[in-house]
Amino acid sequence: MALKYQRVLLKFSGEALMGSADFGLDAQTLRQVVAEVKALHDLGVEVGIVVGGGNIFRGAQIQGAGIQRTTGDHMGMMATVINALALRDVIEDMGMHATVFSAMSIEGVSHGFNANHVKKQLEQGKIALFAAGTGSPFFTTDTAAALRGIEIDADIVLKATKVDGIYTADPKKNPTATRYEFLSYDEVIQKNLQVMDMTAFVLCREHRMPIRVFDMFKKDAVIRIVKGEAEGTLVSG
Template sequence: MPAQPAHQRILLKLSGEALMGDDAFGINRATIVRMVQEVAEVVNMGVEVAVVIGGGNIFRGVAGGSVGMDRATADYMGMLATVMNALALADAMDKQGLIARVMSAINIEQVVEPYIRPKALQYLEEGKVVIFAAGTGNPFFTTDTAAALRGAEIGAQMVLKATKVDGVYSADPQKDPTAERYTRISFDEAMSRNLGIMDATAFALCRDQKLPIKVFSIFKHGALKRVVLGEDEGTLVYA
């Protein structure tokens, strides 16, 4: 009998940088295809998946010209970068046999749907992957905050923060080989140790909503499936 998923609805937070692979900026096609295959595996298990994606990989290509730019203007540019990434991710998902819907917090109706919560919930219940683009639609808020907000809105059981490292460590594991990976850590402990798992606004929202966060490596084959099955993968941050 196949293992049953421990989580039926998840919010996956992907950084834009995760899509770069070994490239300096932009989207590495092989990397995005491999990530989509990981997502498809859990969707085929019956898990409802929503995604919030960052835009750092696209914005990095124009960052040199943004020096001295007004913060709100730069943030709106970043929101547009997340829309580009969301469209690329949806295209890759469609090619892998998944049905993806992109919903944007800013209105670009000729390109993507506006974010409407009941519609997003309907899509999830129908087995579609919903990709939330443009962050919260407001400057000064990160896509981490968007992940926490959308996760709470859709009733996700967990926010999965996909990173390049396989969890939260007591120190930088690349600099300190004795650094310890936490299997579990409370929100209060993480804050007292200043671990910087998410930005402060996102972290506080997850803590207040008692929405657990799982930090894991999206580059580790099969890690997403193991997280969904409730296995010992990555680090669980809990209330």
């Protein structure tokens, strides 16, 4: 069966890796997430991953004590490197090849990001993990996902969230909220819906990069997406 998406940029938050704990990494959850990556890989989909760091540290959370915001953001970016390293090992343990490309150089630990190099690795069926976000403070890993997705010529950015798409209101607070199947970029702005942060969203809109918001823990959701089936919410032009 022909796939709708051959190369994807998968974005999930650090929180997606901590299971039921409120900090850090959970072994079983890591394997559950990587199992979805493996399912994509086994179908022949090329996978680039941007992971957040919120399960360990977010730059804005530290205030006082004389720590600057930029330092906090550097710490946050390093948290994403910790997550990417863990994912790399689990991916390799589950029989695939993976490389960590970090936007902050950490010699002996990760590779620097180079889009051409990454594209060649993807073509060979290797998984690319993008760590340290954009490498700059005041950005988020959502923006890194948009950026890396565009740079590696991904067909789509797949944003994994706790809910299975974008709703008219918060479904946890409002039981009558309904899920959008499809939204245009302009509708997202008009309705002031929170898909990604604005910088990330504007980048995707400018480069006509579609975004699909879905639930990473819904079995085979990501597989249905690459096959072109309806799942979660699609945002495109």
